[in-house]
Amino acid sequence: MIVTRFLASREAILLGALVALLALIAIRFPAFVAPANLLRVFNDTSLLIILTLGQMVVILTRCIDLSVAANLALTGMACALLNVAMPGVPVVVIVAFAVALGAFLGAINGVLVWKLDIPPIVVTLGTMTIYRGTIFLMSGGTWVNSHEMTVAFRALPRATFLGVSMLTWIAVVVIALVALVLTRTPLGRAFYAVGGNPNAAVYTGIDVGRTQFWAFTLAGALAGLAGYLWIARYAVAYVDIASGFELDVVAACVIGGIAISGGIGSVGGAVLGALFLGVIKNALPVVDISPFWQLAISGAAIVIAVALNTRANRTRGRVILKSAEHVT
Amino acid sequence: MSDPEILALEGVSKLFPGVRALSDVTLRLFAGQVTALIGENGAGKSTLVKILTGIYQPDGGRILLDGAEVHFPTAQHAAAAGITAIHQETVLFDDLSVAENIFLGHAPRTRFGLIDTAAMMERSGAILRDIGATFDPGLKLHDLGIAKKHLVAIARALSVDARVVVMDEPTAALSHKEITELYDLVDQLKAQGKAILFISHKFDEIFRIADRYTVFRDGQFVGEGAMDDVDQGALVQMMVGRPVDQIFPKRERLAGTEVLRVAGYDHPTEFADINFALHRGEILGFYGLVGAGRSEFMQALFGITKPSKGAVRIDGKVRVLRSPAEAVAAGIVYVPEDRGAQGTIRALPIFQNVTLPSLHVTSHNGFLRLAEEFRLARQYTERLDLRAASLDQAVGNLSGGNQQKVVIAKWLATRPKVIILDEPTKGIDIGSKAAVHEFMAELAAEGLAVIMVSSEIPEILGMSDRVIVMREGRIVAELDGDGLTPETLVRHAAGIGEDP
Numbered sequence: 001m002i003v004t005r006f007l008a009s010r011e012a013i014l015l016g017a018l019v020a021l022l023a024l025i026a027i028r029f030p031a032f033v034a035p036a037n038l039l040r041v042f043n044d045t046s047l048l049i050i051l052t053l054g055q056m057v058v059i060l061t062r063c064i065d066l067s068v069a070a071n072l073a074l075t076g077m078a079c080a081l082l083n084v085a086m087p088g089v090p091v092v093v094i095v096a097f098a099v100a101l102g103a104f105l106g107a108i109n110g111v112l113v114w115k116l117d118i119p120p121i122v123v124t125l126g127t128m129t130i131y132r133g134t135i136f137l138m139s140g141g142t143w144v145n146s147h148e149m150t151v152a153f154r155a156l157p158r159a160t161f162l163g164v165s166m167l168t169w170i171a172v173v174v175i176a177l178v179a180l181v182l183t184r185t186p187l188g189r190a191f192y193a194v195g196g197n198p199n200a201a202v203y204t205g206i207d208v209g210r211t212q213f214w215a216f217t218l219a220g221a222l223a224g225l226a227g228y229l230w231i232a233r234y235a236v237a238y239v240d241i242a243s244g245f246e247l248d249v250v251a252a253c254v255i256g257g258i259a260i261s262g263g264i265g266s267v268g269g270a271v272l273g274a275l276f277l278g279v280i281k282n283a284l285p286v287v288d289i290s291p292f293w294q295l296a297i298s299g300a301a302i303v304i305a306v307a308l309n310t311r312a313n314r315t316r317g318r319v320i321l322k323s324a325e326h327v328t
Numbered sequence: 329m330s331d332p333e334i335l336a337l338e339g340v341s342k343l344f345p346g347v348r349a350l351s352d353v354t355l356r357l358f359a360g361q362v363t364a365l366i367g368e369n370g371a372g373k374s375t376l377v378k379i380l381t382g383i384y385q386p387d388g389g390r391i392l393l394d395g396a397e398v399h400f401p402t403a404q405h406a407a408a409a410g411i412t413a414i415h416q417e418t419v420l421f422d423d424l425s426v427a428e429n430i431f432l433g434h435a436p437r438t439r440f441g442l443i444d445t446a447a448m449m450e451r452s453g454a455i456l457r458d459i460g461a462t463f464d465p466g467l468k469l470h471d472l473g474i475a476k477k478h479l480v481a482i483a484r485a486l487s488v489d490a491r492v493v494v495m496d497e498p499t500a501a502l503s504h505k506e507i508t509e510l511y512d513l514v515d516q517l518k519a520q521g522k523a524i525l526f527i528s529h530k531f532d533e534i535f536r537i538a539d540r541y542t543v544f545r546d547g548q549f550v551g552e553g554a555m556d557d558v559d560q561g562a563l564v565q566m567m568v569g570r571p572v573d574q575i576f577p578k579r580e581r582l583a584g585t586e587v588l589r590v591a592g593y594d595h596p597t598e599f600a601d602i603n604f605a606l607h608r609g610e611i612l613g614f615y616g617l618v619g620a621g622r623s624e625f626m627q628a629l630f631g632i633t634k635p636s637k638g639a640v641r642i643d644g645k646v647r648v649l650r651s652p653a654e655a656v657a658a659g660i661v662y663v664p665e666d667r668g669a670q671g672t673i674r675a676l677p678i679f680q681n682v683t684l685p686s687l688h689v690t691s692h693n694g695f696l697r698l699a700e701e702f703r704l705a706r707q708y709t710e711r712l713d714l715r716a717a718s719l720d721q722a723v724g725n726l727s728g729g730n731q732q733k734v735v736i737a738k739w740l741a742t743r744p745k746v747i748i749l750d751e752p753t754k755g756i757d758i759g760s761k762a763a764v765h766e767f768m769a770e771l772a773a774e775g776l777a778v779i780m781v782s783s784e785i786p787e788i789l790g791m792s793d794r795v796i797v798m799r800e801g802r803i804v805a806e807l808d809g810d811g812l813t814p815e816t817l818v819r820h821a822a823g824i825g826e827d828p
Binding site: 183184185186188189192193196197199200201202203204205206207263264 | 630632651652653655656662664669670671672673674675676680684685687688691694695696738
């Protein structure tokens with residue numbers, strides 16, 4: 001029963017597509033599917049996974065957050081400047097600072113959506129631009145380069161534990177935490193309820209605006225975390241970091257079967273959606289396909305995923321014949 | 329029959345994945361006659377309407393128009409053939425004008441192919457006058473009340489040169505006066521030789537205006553004939569396949585203590601000066617015409633909208649109800665009229681819908697306990713005799729009656745003191761209605777205080793211990809015992825012949 005249900009699920013179809021994609025790549029370039037390389041691909045996709053999980057929670061509540069990449073860049077720049085100004089501050093404090101600042105920026109989106117009732121796409125389009133502008137004001141438009149950062153600041157994502165990088169470990173922990181929140185807490189249940197039918201959620205005593213506020217705050221916190229990790233990993237901070245990355249994040253959600261109309265989606269789907277994009281991005285150069293094709297292939301994957309999801313979400317006809325009630 | 333047969337369906341079937349919604353059904357419509365289509369919920373009536381209007385394609389059988397076989401691949405084809413429908417839930421556009429709504433998709437054109445606004449306004453005005461509507465076709469739709477919107481929907485249906493008019497529960501949203509006007513309109517259409525298919529749950533209405541009947545049950549044709557040859561009992565028996573007596577459950581009236589007292593509830597636009605008390609074990613009926621402010625008051629009592637002033641006492645203690653969460657915490661729950669839009673979350677499984685307001689009880693240290701949720705959901709869905717393959721099933725796959733049970737189970741699980749049922753049997757079939765009434769009586773017998781908002785006089789009279797009648801946002805009468813007759817209800821609700 002559980003096995004058959006899994007096989008019919010969106011996640012299984014996506015996993016199948018991912019395996020098929022890897023098999024296809026393996027024909028041209030067998031070394032790509034070696035465990036060590038797959039781990040490297042996962043590591044490279046970790047930041048996308050972290051952001052996708054935050055975006056997924058927002059989309060579940062029938063909203064969207066276009067400011068995640070700008071939040072990442074702003075938080076990252078703040079971390080870098082903090083590190084330059086006060087090299088003595090331990091990395092753990094910087095990570096906590098990144099999460100808190102990111103959550104604060106996310107909460108701004110949340111408050112605007114909750115209290116002023118402005119459509120999320122408009123709110124986050126606005127804050128996206130404001131956050132980017134703020135980076136310019138903070139940094140004066142200059143870069144913070146590798147040599148200005150402390151070694152400890154840059155080392156965290158690359159440090160290994162049990163042979164696996166901390167970046168990967170952090171992604172794994174984030175996956176587990178978001179899964180825990182979504183499936184095992186009242187707030188997680190409220191995310192699904194609010195997106196599934198906001199009207200009915202109100203009539204059930206759930207505060208829709210407050211639930212959306214928490215979704216934005218959670219997404220912001222994850223974007224902030226990703227902000228520090230991004231700057232530390234690439235060892236450079238400037239205004240246009242991760243510019244346009246919010247679209248990759250939304251694409252990963254869509255490929256992962258998170259319904260843009262809200263209320264439907266799982267952590268497994270979101271992670272697989274991000275990995276699907278990660279595999280394409282990493283594989284195309286090695287099988288010698290131009291990066292321009294990469295955009296076209298990612299785009300095609302999004303359209304196909306949406307088409308498949310729409311089919312899957314189409315409600316089956318209502319059960320009318322009594323004799324047919326057990327068929328479904 | 330002297331009147332010619334215009335439209336006939338022969339052996340029509342419709343399959344949905346895993347489900348046969350219509351199986352080999354027959355339907356005949358005659359010029360100048362009203363044919364009532366009767367059947368319980370889920371009998372396949374709506375599917376049939378969608379086939380007639382080109383929204384669904386039949387999987388078998390033939391549609392004959394004037395004896396020749398026709399196909400309606402799209403809604404436009406059906407409209408071009410002269411088949412028009414007034415749907416249960418009217419689909420109109422709030423930001424367009426009345427005239428634009430009436431002629432959307434088939435507006436008169438000028439020589440250059442642009443929309444001829446002057447002609448559109450003029451013809452809209454003529455159609456509206458025909459159906460007794462006096463408002464300006466230039467008004468934006470969002471400025472009209474729900475009843476007038478319904479008239480626009482009717483005007484839209486008549487704006488095409490229709491030969492067959494399908495009316496899917498057209499009186500569901502109308503007040504008494506508007507229903508009478510609709511009957512006149514139907515008589516007019518009959519006189520013009522149009523064939524009318526009339527779908528309704530209300531028997532008095534069917535006997536009032538239909539000439540013929542066709543009965544479906546579980547997607548199958550059961551019988552047809554002239555209305556003059558049947559009585560209500562025979563029709564009911566055909567619908568349900570067994571004799572059902574429409575008797576309301578017998579109840580002992582309990583003299584319980586006061587549980588709820590509402591004092592001086594006012595709202596700037598919807599209602600004013602609402603005062604009443606409610607007792608344990610009592611069923612209090614709220615009667616009134618559509619738009620009398622009953623639902624609006626209930627929504628304020630449940631904390632969805634805010635009253636401008638007024639106080640609520642529950643068990644003698646003053647409670648402030650600023651949100652549904654506070655109302656639930658205070659022991660008041662509300663089963664809304666629109667189950668689909670306001671009651672359930674379709675993508676979530678049954679058990680999660682049931683436990684949604686009780687998560688603080690089923691969770692432990694901030695974490696959900698699914699086993700506990702299942703236990704609670706099972707307890708209350710079994711009590712309501714909800715039939716589902718599994719509590720893990722998405723609510724969206726359930727029938728309307730079962731979704732209603734999910735909503736009620738959800739609220740009973742919070743152990744409320746007062747349950748408000750807004751039109752609890754609207755649009756559900758006779759068999760399920762009796763079950764709802766039975767259950768309401770049981771709840772009252774257990775000491776729950778029940779408020780029932782209903783527009784059906786038999787239901788109000790059959791179920792209530794006491795009835796409050798509202799008109800234009802105010803309480804105009806509080807009736808019980810001998811004062812409760814259909815005549816007094818209608819008189820108070822409509823404000824007719826009030827003597828001091």
